[in-house]
Amino acid sequence: MKAISRRGFVKLGASSAAMLAMTPLLSACGNGGSTGGAPLASSGPVSASKAFAQKGVWFRFNDKAAVGKDEEISSAWIFDGEGNVAYYPLGDMKFSDLRDETEKLEEFVKRSSRESFESRRSEQSSIIQGSIDMLPNFSDTIPADEFSSDMDEMNRRKSIVDSLEYKDFSHGYTLHVMTDGSGNATASESLETVRTIVKWGEYGLNFGEENNKNTARYEDEEYTIELIPASAVQDVYDMHFHGFRGFVTLVDEKHPGFALDDSKTDGIEVD
Numbered sequence: 001m002k003a004i005s006r007r008g009f010v011k012l013g014a015s016s017a018a019m020l021a022m023t024p025l026l027s028a029c030g031n032g033g034s035t036g037g038a039p040l041a042s043s044g045p046v047s048a049s050k051a052f053a054q055k056g057v058w059f060r061f062n063d064k065a066a067v068g069k070d071e072e073i074s075s076a077w078i079f080d081g082e083g084n085v086a087y088y089p090l091g092d093m094k095f096s097d098l099r100d101e102t103e104k105l106e107e108f109v110k111r112s113s114r115e116s117f118e119s120r121r122s123e124q125s126s127i128i129q130g131s132i133d134m135l136p137n138f139s140d141t142i143p144a145d146e147f148s149s150d151m152d153e154m155n156r157r158k159s160i161v162d163s164l165e166y167k168d169f170s171h172g173y174t175l176h177v178m179t180d181g182s183g184n185a186t187a188s189e190s191l192e193t194v195r196t197i198v199k200w201g202e203y204g205l206n207f208g209e210e211n212n213k214n215t216a217r218y219e220d221e222e223y224t225i226e227l228i229p230a231s232a233v234q235d236v237y238d239m240h241f242h243g244f245r246g247f248v249t250l251v252d253e254k255h256p257g258f259a260l261d262d263s264k265t266d267g268i269e270v271d
Contacts, residue, residue: 045259048189048227048244049175049268055081056249057105059095060225063246067234069096075195076109084170087195087223088113095236102239102250110168117166117198124200124216128158157201160215167218169196176269177261183271189260191225191247229258 060075061067073093078086088109101108132154139147173193180187201215228245233255235241241248242255261268 045229045257047259047261047265048191049261049265051243051249051258052079052085052173052175052191053081053083055079057109058243058247058249059241060247061095063226063228065246067095067236067241067248069094069236071095078106078109080170083172085173085193086168086170087193087197089197095239095241098239098250099237105250114166120198120200121161121164121216124161125158128154128161132158157215160217161200164198164216169218171195171220174269175261175267177263177265177271179263179271184263186260186263189227189268191227193223194220195223196220227260229260232257 056079058077058079059073060077061071061073065071071094073090073095075090076088078088080086098105098108132151135147135151135154142150171194173191176190176192177186178188178190179185196218197220199217199219201217225244225247227247230243230245230248233240233242233251233253234248235253240251240253240255242251242257243249244258263270
């Protein structure tokens with residue numbers, strides 16, 4: 001049998017990483033009450049600035065799809081009512097999974113998010129351990145000093161993964177309005193913030209890359225949600241959702257809906 005080269009081992013590690021990266025990560029996010037903290041307004045739809053100024057949980061999903069029991073939620077965003085929002089990534093969660101959690105939705109989110117993180121961390125650690133266990137099979141094709149260095153590097157990465165702790169991160173957000181040709185009326189609006197994600201790093205020995213790019217870590221990235229008001233309340237079982245296209249919250253079934261901010265609204269960035 002032809003011996004597998006060190007290069008072949010590296011490719012094998014990279015392939016394993018790519019396969020795991022496609023595995024959905026199960027997390028959860030939610031809100032502390034059945035109305036999602038979104039205010040009712042008898043006089044008409046609630047503006048985006050007023051909606052996000054309230055404590056509540058909003059759910060991000062496919063902005064080309066309608067809310068439905070089998071529709072997957074990609075992430076949840078918890079607003080603290082003080083100008084900050086926290087991001088919680090979701091994997092294969094569906095709207096139907098929220099059915100029994102509406103009264104303590106925020107607790108459900110945070111608990112499930114932690115459990116998901118810990119599960120993913122365990123998976124990552126196991127993958128790296130598998131590479132560590134496999135490495136001796138290639139000792140005959142690797143010089144002794146390089147073999148020792150490679151083993152140390154794999155153990156270093158596993159140690160970093162094992163020691164990464166779950167954390168919640170909140171960031172401020174900005175509402176940005178673009179006006180029409182007159183410069184007076186709102187043409188579009190977006191929610192702009194930062195979300196903190198986990199970069200789990202590489203599984204195999206990718207030589208030549210900087211070490212800090214191959215380790216598990218938290219990383220901030222800018223994120224924008226375009227706000228396009230939904231037309232009506234959408235129901236899933238006994239739950240009611242309303243908000244913007246691809247971004248909704250739990251509401252009362254008679255909620256009047258949401259609207260973009262006027263360009264003259266205080267605290268809004270314009271153009």
